[in-house]
Amino acid sequence: FQGLPVELYEIRKYQDEIVTLNRIGDSTTKSIDSGKPKTRTRLSEYVEEDYLNGKYHSQYPTDDTKRLWKQFKEIIEDTFEDVEFRQKKIYGGFYLRDDGSSVCTLEALKNKIVLAYSTSNMNLLEPSEFVIDVSNKGHHGIGNFQSSIESADDIAKAIPLISKVYQSKKEKK
Known part of the structure; x- marks a missing residue:
């Protein structure tokens, strides 16, 4: 375990519940630094337009789906003031800012x-027909419910449900 910040002790137990601890090895502290200059690894940033144009995945949304995406995003941003969009x-x-x-x-699918x-x-x-339980299906690990948004009517149905989730997150604080 050379280079790791680990200390070894010898423990002996005697009669009458007497215990001794003896540290094994030297007591000097060594730096774990490997001598290499530290480089910062930055996570990739994704651009919404590139995403909608299929750069990061094999889905190529139609122009109608892209318009629906932008409309839905705008409605969510206008409805919930303290959320931010992250691609x-x-x-x-959409994530709470605080x-x-x-x-x-x-x-976005096709x-x-x-x-x-x-x-x-x-x-x-x-x-329901609109809200599907995906807890036992493969998904990206974000929540247990999904809805398919195919029109402005679906957006109108989804906003009150998003509001329930939003309120539950705000109440946890």
Whole structure:
């Protein structure tokens, strides 16, 4: 374990509950620095336009889906003032500004947007034709419920559900 900040002790137990501890090895502290200059690794930043043009994944949303994406994003930003949008590699998400917790994520597919509600509380949203329970299916690990957004009507149905998730996140503070 050379170079690791670990100390070894010899422990002996005697009669009458007497215990002794003896440190093994030298008592000098050694730096773990490898001598190489430290380089900062920066996580890749993803650009929304590149995402919508299929640069990061194999999905190529249609122009209608791109318009729906922008409309949906604008409505969420106007409805919830303290959320911010962050583009990730395979989805875009809305996060609370103060603690960074996720409210919902959007994934653009060819002809629809998959909305994932960022909650694991199985009692918060009621599964229906519009809200699908994906807790036992493969997903990106963000919440247990999803909806398919294919029109402005679907956006109108989704906003109250996003609001429930948003309120539950705000109440946790």
